Amino acid sequence: MLPLALILKGHGAQVAGSDRSRDQGRTPEKFAWLESLGFDLHPQDGSGITGAEQTLVASAAVEDTVPEVIRAKEFGCPRMSRAELLATLFNAAPFGVAIGGTSGKSTVTGMTGWIMTHAGRDPTIMNGAVMKNFASPDAPFASARVGEGEVFVSEVDESDGSIALYRPKVAVLGNVSLDHKSLEELRQLFGDFLARADISAINLDDAETAALAPHAKALVTFGIASPDAQIGATEVVEGPTSLTATVLDRRDGSSHALVLKVPGRHNLYNALAAIAAANAAGVAVAEAVAGLGSFVGLARRFDIVGTSPSGVTVIDDFGHNPDKVSATLATLKAHPGRVIAFFQPHGYGPLKQMGHELARVLATRLGPDDMTILCDPVYFGGTVDRSEGSERIVRLIEADGGKAEYVPSREDCAARIAEIAKPGDRVVVMGARDDTLTVFAKDLLARL
Known part of the structure; x- marks a missing residue:
């Protein structure tokens, strides 16, 4: 909810809230920072709900017995889920880039957002993790960025089915595997996700993802092992805290030296997904690769x-x-x-x-x-x-x-x-x- 609150406040909305974690004394520094930004924080006892003009936004985990929900019903306040609010903001943006998949969404979102920033697109970014490139002493919990440009980059969640709410210009799908839903449900959700986008960036090395390619209207493909991937990688050298590779654009035969400050082959896949996403949004592959050279990662991702x-x-x-x-x-x-x-x-x-x-x-x-x-x-x-x-x-x-x-x-x-x-x-x-x-x-x- 924090990044959504930051984006709403950046657009001029008045935002208040409560959190069980705050009442339990967990991560007090985060809530103190929110209060320093002008957010009104209340105990989770319903006291923050004061009139019918308010809209209650609650995550799927919030039960109907929570005092805020009870008070909101008494006042007749409109209610939205977290996903409904995010989808409303995302779909209102001129150019939405939606990052989907079972794993790696937050990192690909951070990478894509950083590429877009590096390319001068001034994006709004909604992430589930703190993006170190945007964190500072004044913004230690930078899981969102409010930009003035047309691009809105956001990870989208399949676990609650809310991925169906988004209407992206660019859809990114890195992988499909068992998590919160069965594979049958995931195939349907992700296939429909690709079908709604103008262009999709997909990982040909992931069999489940590649099988969904026919759903897409247009494609930018990526992979390491697949010779059919339009954007690939060779000469991979993994270090304990970094990775280097040569990115190949098989559409024009060009190659580009990639240096990542984050380790692991999975992060090479994340980088290729971000490069493909940015390219689908109009950024040259060379410029996307160059931008990733200064990407420093996300909090709690290795x-x-x-x-x-x-x-x-x-x-x-x-x-x-x-x-x-x-x-x-x-x-x-x-x-x-x-x-x-x-x-x-x-x-x-x-x-x-x-x-x-x-x-x-x-x-x-x-x-x-x-x-x-x-x-x-x-x-x-x-x-x-x-x-x-x-x-x-x-x-x-x-x-x-x-x-x-x-x-x-x-x-x-x-x-x-x-x-x-x-x-x-x-x-x-x-x-x-x-x-x-x-x-x-x-x-x-x-x-x-």
Whole structure:
């Protein structure tokens, strides 16, 4: 909700709000920053709803029993979901670039937005993560940018089906894999998404994505392995914190040297997606590649917190589904050193949906010396079924031949990691839907 609030305020709207996290005392610095910008923040007790002229915007996770919802009904206030509001703003923009896919959306959005900024297009950007290129002491939570240009770059979410609300000029699809919905549902959602766009940028290396190509009106294709991809990459050299490659534009035979300040082959795919997206929006491939040279990444996307005096490196990462976790672990395992993977599941529902696939990734992507440690899933209240939790995932990992421990309390997980960590280890903190994971990662580093 934060980036949407920033965009609305940038357009002159009066914005107020409440958040259960604020009432619980979590990430107080974020809420203090919002108040410094002039946002009116209230306890989540309904006191912020004062009249029928207000519009209540609530995420899909907000239940009808929340006091704001009850008060809004009493006043007869219009209600919008987060996705409905974002789609309204996006569809009103002259030129919308929508970033879709199961994994990598936030990074591709940040990369595409940075390319557009570098190219002088002055875009508005809506992201699910803090974009380091736009962060500053005055804007430490820069998950949105309000521009004066015609371009609106936004990630769009398939997990709740709201991707169906968007009418992009350019649609980007990087991958399709199991997460919140079945593959059958995802194929329908993403196929319709491509069909609504004037032009689509798709990854030919991903079989599910490539199979949806016939839905698109026009295409810019990308990939590393596929010889049919219009925009490709060769001469890939991966470093622990960076990557270089040569980008090929097979349409005109040109080649361009790419230097990324973010590591991992998955980020090369993200970069190719952003280059293709920008090119579909009228930016030359050479200019897009040049812009990415100064892209410095997103918070919580393989975000290196630091290395302790004892030589243990801590990495903060958003990995929370099988594809994202696999990409993060592959990046780590491309270089020497033991990996301790801490994983906090982002909910009981998602864990039940993708538990087998997640456990297989954690068991097979890590080596015999590596270790996975899981705490209980995120739970901030509500009526979700909590009968199957992290202990089940540990059993599945062990059944697949991996090493894992279930430690219910996150604080106890930190103590366990501090107990077993050795010089040269890499500790990766993974999970989503919990802003305090970054604080946990920093506190963990201080203990090592």
